[in-house]
Amino acid sequence: MKKFELEFRNEFKKKQDTFQVGHTTIMMTPPLDDDYWVFRIVLHKEQALVAFPKFGTMGIGFTEEEDWNTNLPYSCEADKIAKHIWKNRKYPEITKKILIEAIEVLRKASTYYKTHEEPETIERGDFNQFTQSFEALREKVGKKYS
Secondary structure (H helix, E strand, O other), X not given: OOXXXXXXXXXXXXXXXEEEEOOEEEEOOOOOOOOOOOEEEEEEOOEEEEEEEEOOEEEEEEOOOOOOOOEEEOOOOHHHHHHHHHHHOOOOOOOHHHXXXXXXXXXXXXXXXXXXXXXXXXXXXXXXXXXXXXXXXXXXXXXXXX
């Protein structure tokens, strides 16, 4: 088994992903970047695997993505997560075995975090915050795919 260095960001600031608009609750992916993580394992050069808060759970995916927003919840099986994010691995040195082992480490860390560290309440933004977040997300996606 390869030895991994698990990084933990204690000062992590979650971006708003839940909004209350009238009587409706809206959840949407916030504008993410490769610095949005609670846990990180660098696998090869700048390519890292991260775990980050998303919709009341923790998502696991790569920091450098060709196919944007490719991640799955930490509660999924490691091989299912690996298969889903595989296209973004970037380097052949990141083997399936290494990836699955790293995912297992992040799954265990995320389980602990969800149980002992993460705040239990979901903060809901208002309509103005929703509009700002939506515009930021639209701008990011537009740059990526234009």
